[in-house]
Amino acid sequence: MSSPPDSVRSALSKYLILPKLIRLSRSAPKDRAVAWDRYWAGIARTGAKSEVLWDSGTDHEVLGYRDALERHFDPALPVVDIGCGHGGFSRALAAFYPRVLGVDVSAHAVARARGESAGLDNVSFVRRDMTQPGAGTGLVGPGDVNVFIRGVLHVLDRTDQGALMDNVLQLVGTRGAVFLAETNFQGNPVEYVSHLGASVRNIPAPLELAIRKLPMPGRFGPEELARVLPADRWSLLEDGLATIETNPMTDAPGDSLIPGYFALLRARQ
Ligand SMILES: C[S@@+](CC[C@H](N)C(=O)[O-])C[C@H]1O[C@@H](n2cnc3c(N)ncnc32)[C@H](O)[C@@H]1O
Numbered sequence: 178m179s180s181p182p183d184s185v186r187s188a189l190s191k192y193l194i195l196p197k198l199i200r201l202s203r204s205a206p207k208d209r210a211v212a213w214d215r216y217w218a219g220i221a222r223t224g225a226k227s228e229v230l231w232d233s234g235t236d237h238e239v240l241g242y243r244d245a246l247e248r249h250f251d252p253a254l255p256v257v258d259i260g261c262g263h264g265g266f267s268r269a270l271a272a273f274y275p276r277v278l279g280v281d282v283s284a285h286a287v288a289r290a291r292g293e294s295a296g297l298d299n300v301s302f303v304r305r306d307m308t309q310p311g312a313g314t315g316l317v318g319p320g321d322v323n324v325f326i327r328g329v330l331h332v333l334d335r336t337d338q339g340a341l342m343d344n345v346l347q348l349v350g351t352r353g354a355v356f357l358a359e360t361n362f363q364g365n366p367v368e369y370v371s372h373l374g375a376s377v378r379n380i381p382a383p384l385e386l387a388i389r390k391l392p393m394p395g396r397f398g399p400e401e402l403a404r405v406l407p408a409d410r411w412s413l414l415e416d417g418l419a420t421i422e423t424n425p426m427t428d429a430p431g432d433s434l435i436p437g438y439f440a441l442l443r444a445r446q
Contacts, residue, residue: 192367193377201380201388209333209392210282210306216390217285223263223293230373230387231328232265233422233433239269239327241420242358242439249354249414249441250274250323257322257348259307259341260329264290264300270325271300278317282306308337313344321350326357328421330405331397338397338405346410346444354443358419359397361438366393372435374427381426398438406442416440 206212224234250256252274258267261279263286271277279302281287290302305312316322324345330338345355362369370388374381380388395401399416406413419437426433 191371191376194370194375194380195367197377197380198366198370198388201385202393204389205391207392209337212391213281214283214285216386217262217283217289219386219390220263220285220289223265223289227424228383228386229263229424230383230426231421231423232263233424235422236265236269238358238420238422239266242356243273245415245439245441246273246325246356249443250356251352251354254320254353255317255322256325257316258325258327259345260326260332261290261302262286264294264302266325266327267300267302268294268297271297274323275299276317277301278303278322280305280307280316307344308333308340309344310340311344313348316348321353322348323353324348324355326355326359328359330357330401331359331361332392332394334395335405338401342405349444351444351446354414354441356439356441357397358421358439359437360394360421360435361396361398362435363396372432373423374429374432381424383424383426402438402440406440410445411442412445414441414443 220228222228223232227234255276256270256274258277258279261267261281264279267277267279277300279290281304284304287302287304294300349355373384375384417439419439421435421437423433423435
């Protein structure tokens with residue numbers, strides 16, 4: 178029997194990483210909230226030379242969303258950044274909106290976000306699991322808010338996505354809007370980690386840390402949106418392709434860009 182052509186061999190060779198991926202991901206806690214908090218507890222550096230996979234260390238991505246936000250966010254309303262992590266996006270938003278509140282399920286993420294935001298008086302942080310019933314109650318006092326979500330829905334299962342959006346529906350009320358930007362990579366986990374620069378010889382450190390400590394992420398695009406934000410409850414104002422900018426872990430510029438999806442929505446009356 179003749180051997181397969183080089184192109185087929187090279188396409189298949191990336192799957193040699195599979196046993197290592199399975200071994201690494203076995204150590205991630207099954208409880209998602211525990212996994213996130215342990216992950217953040219172990220992070221020593223963000224920004225330049227960040228250890229965090231989805232941290233590009235710049236405001237470039239959020240500035241790309243600014244026109245769309247301006248079209249639909251009432252600028253007088255506070256912004257709640259759900260799943261804020263170390264607060265990089267919350268701080269960037271605080272330059273344009275009167276008040277920003279970052280919310281995260283991880284106490285270590287919130288502590289880190291507070292520490293990195295010292296001196297900014299219009300941004301604050303609170304720990305809350307936004308999939309719990311009533312989690313939006315009392316977050317920012319009475320009144321509607323705008324909600325910003327980046328890279329959170331694709332890390333939740335479908336039940337938790339629905340539960341989180343139920344809380345968002347209460348938060349936005351009649352005047353607020355929700356912006357979301359999510360990873361929407363069309364491929365299997367091996368293709369995903371290969372895209373981010375992993376090979377059988379080497380896995381970039383921020384990627385390896387995420388594989389070892391966190392649940393395997395999914396994707397979130399128009400199909401998922403239609404399931405989780407049904408048209409009888411939400412009006413879609415605008416959506417489209419986004420590019421999720423991650424930690425530049427290799428010298429190949431494309432490796433740090435993940436195909437994504439953004440949408441802006443308002444609650445139906
Ligand atoms: C991929 S990170 C994105 C962080 C941040 N939005 C960013 O883009 O830099 C996902 C974040 O969502 C948080 N998270 C996960 N589940 C959550 C929940 N149920 N409620 C609130 N935050 C949650 C995690 O702790 C983590 O900080």
